[in-house]
Structures are given as structure tokens and as C-alpha cells.
Amino acid sequence: MKEIKVALIGTPNVGKSSLYNILTNNHVHTGNWAGKTVDFTRGECIKKKTKFIFYDLPGTYSIISKSKEEVVATDFIVQEDFDVAVVVTDATSLEKGITLVLQVQEMVKKVVLCVNLIDEAKKKGIDIDKELLSNNLGCPVVFTSAKNNMGLDSLLENIENVLEQNYLDINYGILNKYINIINDDIVGYSGNKKWLSLRVLENNKHYREMFRDKIKLDKNKEKQIREELLNVDIPLEIVIKMKREVKNKLKGVVKKNSNNNLNKERKIDKILTSKIWGIPIMLLMLFGLFYITIIGANYPSDILFSFFQSLEDNLIDGLNFLHIPTVIGDLLVNGVYKTLYWVISVMMPPMLIFFPLFSFLEDLGVLPRIAFNMDKAFSKCNACGKQALTMCMGIGCNAVGVTGARIIDSKRERIIAILTNVFMPCNGKFPTIIAIITMFMVGLNNIYGSLICALILTGFIFLGIVVTFGISYLLSKTILKGEASSFTLELPPYRVPKILETIVSSIKNRAIFVLVRAVKVAIPAGVIIWLVANVNIKGLSIMEYLVDFLNPVGLMLGLDGVIILALLLGFPANEIVVPVMLMCYLKTSTLIDFTNIEALKNILIVNGWTIKTAICFILLMLFHYPCSTTMLTIKKETGSLYYTLIAFILPLLVGVILCMVVNIIF
Amino acid sequence: MTITLDKIKKDEEVLIKRVQGEEDIKRRFLDLGFVPGEKTKCVLVSPFKDPKAYFINNNIIAIRDKDAKNIEVFYERD
Numbered sequence: 165m166k167e168i169k170v171a172l173i174g175t176p177n178v179g180k181s182s183l184y185n186i187l188t189n190n191h192v193h194t195g196n197w198a199g200k201t202v203d204f205t206r207g208e209c210i211k212k213k214t215k216f217i218f219y220d221l222p223g224t225y226s227i228i229s230k231s232k233e234e235v236v237a238t239d240f241i242v243q244e245d246f247d248v249a250v251v252v253t254d255a256t257s258l259e260k261g262i263t264l265v266l267q268v269q270e271m272v273k274k275v276v277l278c279v280n281l282i283d284e285a286k287k288k289g290i291d292i293d294k295e296l297l298s299n300n301l302g303c304p305v306v307f308t309s310a311k312n313n314m315g316l317d318s319l320l321e322n323i324e325n326v327l328e329q330n331y332l333d334i335n336y337g338i339l340n341k342y343i344n345i346i347n348d349d350i351v352g353y354s355g356n357k358k359w360l361s362l363r364v365l366e367n368n369k370h371y372r373e374m375f376r377d378k379i380k381l382d383k384n385k386e387k388q389i390r391e392e393l394l395n396v397d398i399p400l401e402i403v404i405k406m407k408r409e410v411k412n413k414l415k416g417v418v419k420k421n422s423n424n425n426l427n428k429e430r431k432i433d434k435i436l437t438s439k440i441w442g443i444p445i446m447l448l449m450l451f452g453l454f455y456i457t458i459i460g461a462n463y464p465s466d467i468l469f470s471f472f473q474s475l476e477d478n479l480i481d482g483l484n485f486l487h488i489p490t491v492i493g494d495l496l497v498n499g500v501y502k503t504l505y506w507v508i509s510v511m512m513p514p515m516l517i518f519f520p521l522f523s524f525l526e527d528l529g530v531l532p533r534i535a536f537n538m539d540k541a542f543s544k545c546n547a548c549g550k551q552a553l554t555m556c557m558g559i560g561c562n563a564v565g566v567t568g569a570r571i572i573d574s575k576r577e578r579i580i581a582i583l584t585n586v587f588m589p590c591n592g593k594f595p596t597i598i599a600i601i602t603m604f605m606v607g608l609n610n611i612y613g614s615l616i617c618a619l620i621l622t623g624f625i626f627l628g629i630v631v632t633f634g635i636s637y638l639l640s641k642t643i644l645k646g647e648a649s650s651f652t653l654e655l656p657p658y659r660v661p662k663i664l665e666t667i668v669s670s671i672k673n674r675a676i677f678v679l680v681r682a683v684k685v686a687i688p689a690g691v692i693i694w695l696v697a698n699v700n701i702k703g704l705s706i707m708e709y710l711v712d713f714l715n716p717v718g719l720m721l722g723l724d725g726v727i728i729l730a731l732l733l734g735f736p737a738n739e740i741v742v743p744v745m746l747m748c749y750l751k752t753s754t755l756i757d758f759t760n761i762e763a764l765k766n767i768l769i770v771n772g773w774t775i776k777t778a779i780c781f782i783l784l785m786l787f788h789y790p791c792s793t794t795m796l797t798i799k800k801e802t803g804s805l806y807y808t809l810i811a812f813i814l815p816l817l818v819g820v821i822l823c824m825v826v827n828i829i830f
Numbered sequence: 831m832t833i834t835l836d837k838i839k840k841d842e843e844v845l846i847k848r849v850q851g852e853e854d855i856k857r858r859f860l861d862l863g864f865v866p867g868e869k870t871k872c873v874l875v876s877p878f879k880d881p882k883a884y885f886i887n888n889n890i891i892a893i894r895d896k897d898a899k900n901i902e903v904f905y906e907r908d
Contacts, residue, residue: 225861257888260863400849403860407868433874433883433890442877536892540878543894549881650855650897652862655874655883655890 166214170323171240173268174252175261176223177656179280183252183310184220187320204240211320219246225260227267235370241271242374244355248274248323255285255292255307256657258418262410265301269332270359275303276322283309284659289421300413302329311662331356336405338396339365342389349381365389366398429658433533442537449525450625455618457518458598462614464513465595472505499694500687506743507686508679510595515675518591522560523670527661531556535653541633546640546648548577551584555632558588559625561678562794566801574649579807580636582798586790586815587632589625591678592738597621597782599742603765604778628786631818643810681793685737693733693744707748721820722780722827724772731784736792741785776830780823787819831905835870835884836898843871844903851900863887864901 174180188207204221221237241249249272253261258279269275279292298305304322308315336343339362346361353360353375363371364379364386372379435441479501483493525531531553539549550572558565565585572578589597598617606616640646696707707729714732715725726748734741746764749771768777789812790798799808838844846868849859863886864870873890874883881894 260887260889399853399857400860400866403865404867407865430873437874437876437883439875439877532892536874536876536881536883539876539881539892539894543880543896549892549894648894648896650851650858651881651892651894652858652897653881653892655892 165210167217168214168248168323169217169246170219171246171249172218172220172252173227173237173241173249173264174221174223174280175225175254175264176654178223178252178254178261179310180223180252181220183278183280183308183316184218186310186313187216187316188218204236209320211317214320214324216320216323224264226263227271239374241268242355242371244272248276248326250276250278250319250323252278252280255279255282256288256290258292259410259414262301262414263406265303266332266334266406266409266413269301269303269329270334270362271331271356273328273331274326275329276319276326277301277303277305278308278319279305280308280310282307283312283314284657291419291421293417293419297413297417300415300417302332331358333358334405334409336362336402338393339398339401339405342393345385345389346379346381349385350378351380353378362402365393366402432658433655436530436533437537446534446537447622447626449530451618451622453518453521453525454594454621455614456521457514457594458618458621459614460517461513461595465509468509468512469505472501472509476501494698495691495694500690503686503690503693503740503743504683507682507737507739510742511592511682511739512675512679514595515591515678516671518594519560519670519675520667523666523674524661524663526556527659527666529656529658532653532655536655539651539653542636543648543651545580545633545636546577546646547580547636548572548574548648549651549653551577551581551632551636554581554585555588555629558585558590560591560674562586562588562590562790563797566794566797569801576640576644576646577649579802580639580644582801583639583807583811583814584632584635586794586811587628587635587787587818589628589786590738590791592682592791593785594621596738596742597624597785599761599764600778600782600785603761603768604773604775624782624786631787635814635818682737682739685792686740689733689736689740693740693747696733697747711748720827721784721823722776722830723784723823724777726771727777727781727784731788734791735789738785738791776826780826783822783826784819787815787822789813789816832902833904834899835872835893835901835903836882836895838872838903840872840875840882843869843906845869845906846901846903848902849900850902851897855897855900859901862891863889869906870903 172180172184184205184207187209189209204219207218207220209216209218219240221240222234224234224237227234227238227241240246249268251261251265251268253265265275265277277297279294279297282292285292292307294305294307304326306315306319306322308319310316342365343358343361346364347357350357350360360371360375360379364381436445476497479497480493483496488496534556535549535552538552542549542551551569553571554565554568556565557568562585565588566582569578569581569585572581598621601617601620602613605620606613610616696710697705699706701709710729711725713725714728718724718726718728721728726745729748730741730745733744746767749767789795795808795812798811799805802808802811832847835844846864846866848866849856849864851859868886870884870886872882873885874892876882876892881892882898883890883892884898
């Protein structure tokens with residue numbers, strides 16, 4: 165079979181990842197903000213006896229810069245291990261993409277231009293002359309709308325049939341002479357010598373180092389060149405000449421009919437970022453998100469629980485029929501099965517509601533506005549405004565938030581974002597916190613129960629935000645000392661996502677992913693819980709020894725030994741904290757019923773719970789070490805055991821201090 | 831008269847004169863389209879006055895005042 169390797173290159177946020185997903189049937193989650201793809205991914209697609217292998221590179225404004233994602237993209241292009249480069253641009257803002265096209269044409273001989281979001285451009289009254297553009301650029305141009313599956317066949321056809329082009333030869337004016345001089349001293353370089361000469365001229369250390377053995381320019385000669393060019397700002401000169409070329413290539417290509425949409429967007433932006441309403445609207449969105457999740461998840465959770473419970477007897481009968489020893493059967497049913505269905509029934513419904521809603525806001529383009537609104541506070545903490553984006557992702561899943569911190573260029577600021585991400589409670593903590601709020605702070609028969617519950621939850625998240633700022637500030641004054649680096653953030657146009665697709669893809673890519681992880685953890689956890697509760701030493705179970713041992717620590721924090729044990733056993737996944745806790749209280753050696761929240765409350769009260777216990781529990785639930793998956797992600801992202809350790813201790817310390825303070829005050 | 835980008839009034843169009851500052855930030859600004867001769871204007875101000883967002887190269891880019899100081903601009907009528 166014929167094989168074609170294709171590099172997908174594009175400026176940030178042009179729908180490149182969507183295009184990639186559709187072409188390769190892959191599931192990179194896309195979001196409406198710049199820098200969502202931080203590493204490249206590989207995917208395949210087979211069409212009529214031809215195998216296309218796609219490499220989705222991170223979005224870049226240019227391929228001569230130095231930020232992490234840009235180096236990933238440029239390095240890939242420089243290695244030349246592909247056949248065709250497809251540059252994806254945004255039809256609504258062609259100019260910003262064409263620069264990238266020209267830069268690629270300076271390095272690659274087979275280029276196809278894919279003008280994406282063509283439907284959006286039409287809606288905005290933008291007309292693009294395809295023939296003229298193709299003639300000017302000297303490469304095939306394809307119009308697509310990945311969202312609507314438009315133009316993709318034509319894209320594949322063009323990729324397959326594209327002919328070799330000449331490297332683009334831009335007139336760099338005063339620099340031409342020196343480019344020619346350096347060209348003569350480049351030996352054995354398989355790509356375009358002119359490109360490498362330009363990198364030498366602008367003294368790009370990364371590429372000078374990479375091609376050290378190819379650049380034979382001697383020091384005296386270079387010194388002379390530098391002296392002659394002393395008064396020329398070389399990078400600026402390159403950019404200006406490039407810009408002129410872009411204007412030439414685009415002459416007469418784009419026709420705009422009206423600017424109505426742009427004005428409408430500015431109006432929405434003015435409200436979302438207004439002095440009075442900006443912050444309240446953000447909190448209101450957060451509140452709405454929780455409220456819908458809470459009311460929506462109630463009934464399905466109950467139904468799932470009853471369903472799984474009703475299967476329990478059948479399962480026991482089945483195991484008996486197979487002559488499985490009673491002890492093993494008990495372990496399987498009361499240990500594994502019960503933990504498993506607890507996690508599924510409590511976790512799945514809120515996730516199935518929360519993730520699509522969250523994805524909707526994300527795809528719409530709201531998140532960058534939140535970052536814009538909150539940046540001042542981050543700047544005061546010497547941190548990066550993009551940290552707000554990682555915090556939003558953390559509400560979905562802390563591990564995702566930690567990975568997302570890659571969008572922050574400065575290493576110092578990135579680590580601040582990683583270390584503080586856990587202060588945003590993840591999805592897995594919500595059901596537990598909501599249950600405790602309902603029992604102890606709202607009252608069970610309150611008709612506005614869900615509303616008040618969502619309000620209190622929003623309050624706790626707000627506390628999380630405040631703590632994030634406080635700790636970020638402290639970090640930037642102590643172990644991560646430094647000034648805020650430069651910050652630029654693109655505010656992308658709003659894009660109304662396709663509702664059904666958003667739901668399907670967010671469930672498929674996120675909810676199921678998190679759920680499968682929780683299930684994987686719940687099975688071994690179920691075994692451990694059962695063993696701890698059922699293995700007796702001198703008449704007492706291991707669990708009772710542990711609880712007694714932990715009790716003094718618990719009391720100091722306004723809690724008790726059982727809660728501490730539950731939090732310890734919950735390290736692999738926060739979802740199992742409550743079932744473990746209840747099991748300990750009841751000493752029934754198995755997990756108990758969840759459907760009757762009143763009965764649950766009574767169990768807690770009988771075991772000495774008061775409103776103080778509830779507050780301390782929620783605080784410690786919010787602020788303790790990250791779950792094991794997040795810890796592994798932190799280790800991977802920081803590459804440092806030291807920071808991983810701090811990520812573990814820091815939130816725990818905050819939680820312990822807060823609990824002790826509450827314990828003393830009450 | 832030359833002023834820096836962070837000082838311009840909202841919704842007033844200016845021309846870029848010069849981009850200064852450290853290599854990295856300068857490079858980033860150039861990539862984003864802040865090139866001498868180009869037009870830009872401030873279109874949004876965040877709730878706490880800083881950062882502001884600018885329309886450049888058909889794009890909206892948020893920049894902190896501290897960084898915007900590196901971009902020198904002038905009003906076209908001058």
C-alpha cells in the first residue's frame with residue numbers, strides 16, 4: 165500500500181485538532197483556546213489503497229520562535245521525516261495564517277494549504293478567491309469545514325497528488341548579500357540552505373547547535389558580518405520582509421462584506437469582561453454548572469444504586485452455584501462488587517452531566533475570557549494568567565489540569581500552576597462534598613435544597629480560588645522566586661459548538677476515561693477494604709487497630725480516626741472515601757446503602773458528627789494530597805521528585821492548618 | 831507624539847512605531863503581528879484595568895500593561 169506521511173501545521177485555534185480527529189477517527193480533545201495541543205500526536209487514515217499518516221503538531225504563530233510548542237513543531241519540520249506539509253489556516257483571519265504558510269514554504273517542497281472554518285467565514289461575509297490564492301502561493305488550496313465534514317475528500321486528494329514545489333525565495337533586501345555568503349559555508353544540509361542561513365543570521369542558538377556540523381562559517385567571517393549589520397535589527401528585518409511578502413500574496417484575495425458579527429462579539433466580550441459584571445458572571449456560570457449537575461444527577465444515582473443492589477442476591481446465588489468458598493464469595497460481593505457499584509452509581513451521573521456542560525463552555529471560548537478577567541490577580545502573585553485555564557481544567561480532573569499547564573511558557577510559572585492545581589476540587593470530590601453539604605448544611609427536606617447546595621459548593625470553590633492565589637503568591641516569594649514573565653493570550657472568536665457532538669465526544673473522551681480509571685482503582689481498593697475490615701488479630705480487625713491509631717490525629721483536626729483512614733485509603737481515587745468511612749462506622753465489614761440519605765446522616769450523627777465535623781471534613785476533602793494519578797502526572801510533568809513531594813505536602817499542610825483553626829474557633 | 835501601547839485610549843486606532851524589550855518578548859510581539867507600520871487598537875479592558883486586549887492582525891490579544899510598555903505607537907493624525 166502507498167504510504168504518505170503528512171505533517172499538520174497551523175496557527176493556534178484554527179480547528180486543526182478537529183480536522184485531525186475527523187480524518188483519523190482519533191480522540192484528541194479540542195478546545196476553543198490557543199495551545200490546546202502541546203505535543204504532537206500521530207494518526208492514520210486509509211483511503212482507496214493509500215495510507216495517510218498524520219502528525220498533528222502544536223499550533224504555532226511562527227516556526228522560528230522559541231516557546232516550547234513552537235520548538236516541537238519546528239523541530240519536527242526540520243527533521244523532514246514526512247512527505248507533505250499541510251498548513252491549516254483560519255478562513256476568518258487568513259492573514260495570520262499565511263505567514264506560517266510562507267515560513268513552511270521556505271523549508272518544505274510539498275505544501276498544501278487547507279483553509280478551514282470556511283463556513284464561519286461565509287457567515288461573516290468573507291469571500292476568498294481560491295484560484296488567485298493558489299496561484300500566488302504556488303501550492304494547492306483546499307477549503308474545508310472540519311466541523312461539517314466538508315472538503316475533506318478533496319484535501320486527501322490534494323495531499324496525494326501534490327507536486328514538488330520550489331522553496332520559497334523571499335527578497336530579504338539588505339540581508340540577501342549575507343544570506344549568500346553564509347549559504348556558501350553550509351555543507352551537507354539536506355534542506356533549504358537559505359532557511360538555515362537566516363537562522364544563523366538571527367543567531368538562533370537552538371538550530372545553530374542542531375546543525376553545528378553543517379555550518380562551516382568561520383568566526384572571523386561571522387564577526388565581520390555582525391559588524392557590517394551592527395545597525396540592523398535582523399529579526400525585525402526578517403519579519404518585515406515576510407510581512408510584505410504576505411501582503412503581496414494576499415492582494416485581492418480576501419473580500420469582506422460586513423463587520424456585523426465582529427461587533428456582536430465585541431458586545432458579548434464587553435459584558436463578559438466588564439468591570440461590574442465580569443467577575444459575578446464567572447461565578448454565576450460556575451454556580452449554574454454545579455446546580456444543573458446536582459439536580460440532574462440525583463435520580464439517576466438512586467436508580468443505578470437500586471439496580472446494582474438488586475443484582476447482589478443473584479450474584480451470591482451464582483457464586484454458590486459455582487461452589488466458590490464463602491470467604492472468597494464474600495470478598496468478591498461485599499468487597500469488590502459493592503465498592504465498584506458505589507463508585508459507578510455515585511460518580512457516573514454527575515460526570516455525564518458535568519463534562520458535556522463543561523466542554524460546551526470550553527468550546528464556546530469562555531475560558532480565555534475568564535483568564536483575561538483574572539489575570540490581574542495572577543500578575544500580583546507573579547504568576548501567569550493562563551493558570552486560570554489550568555484551574556478550570558482542574559475542576560474536571562486535576563491530572564488534566566497539570567498536563568494543561570504546558571501552555572505556560574515560563575518554567576517557574578508552570579510549576580506554580582502545577583503545584584496549586586489540586587486546590588481546585590476535581591469532579592471526583594463533588595459527589596462526596598455535595599452529600600455532606602446536603603446532610604449538614606442545607607437540611608434534607610428543603611425545597612430549595614439543590615439551589616443552596618450549589619451555592620455553598622460555589623463558596624467552597626471560591627475558597628479554593630483564594631487559597632490558590634495565596635499559595636501562588638507564597639511560592640513566588642519563596643521556593644519559586646521570580647518576576648512575572650511576559651504574558652500574551654489570544655481571545656478567540658466565539659464558536660457555538662454542535663450540541664450533540666459536544667455531548668458525545670465529551671462523554672466518550674472524558675467521562676468514560678475518568679470512570680474507567682475510578683473502576684480500575686475501585687476493584688483493588690474493594691479487596692483491601694474487605695481485608696482490612698475482616699482480617700482479625702486477637703479478636704480485633706486490622707481496621708479497628710488502624711482507626712484507634714489514627715484517632716488522636718483526627719481529633720486534633722476536628723475529625724476522627726475513621727475519617728483519616730478513609731482519606732488515606734482514598735489516595736488512589738477520591739471517589740471511595742465515603743464508602744470506606746461508612747463501612748468503618750457500621751463495622752458491618754461491607755459497604756452500606758447509599759439510597760437513603762437520611763439513614764446516612766443518622767449513622768454519621770450517631771458516630772459523633774456535628775456541623776464542625778462536616779466543615780472540617782469538607783476542608784480536608786478539598787485540601788489534601790492529590791490522587792495517585794495526579795501525583796504520577798506531576799512527576800512526569802515536572803520531572804522532579806522534589807516538586808512532586810511539595811505537591812503532596814503543600815495542600816495537605818493547608819488542609820491540616822485550616823481544620824485546626826476551625827477546630828480551635830468552634 | 832510617541833506613546834506606549836498601554837497608554838492609548840480605548841477604541842482609538844494607532845500605528846506601531848517600534849517594538850522594544852528583551853529578545854523573547856520582542857519576538858513574540860513580532861509573531862503576533864506587532865510590526866512597525868501596522869495598525870492596532872485597544873478593544874477590551876479587563877475588570878481590574880490590566881491586562882487590556884488589542885485588535886491586531888485580525889486577532890484579539892490580551893497583553894499586560896507591563897509588557898505593552900515595550901510597544902511604541904503613535905496616532906495617525908499626528
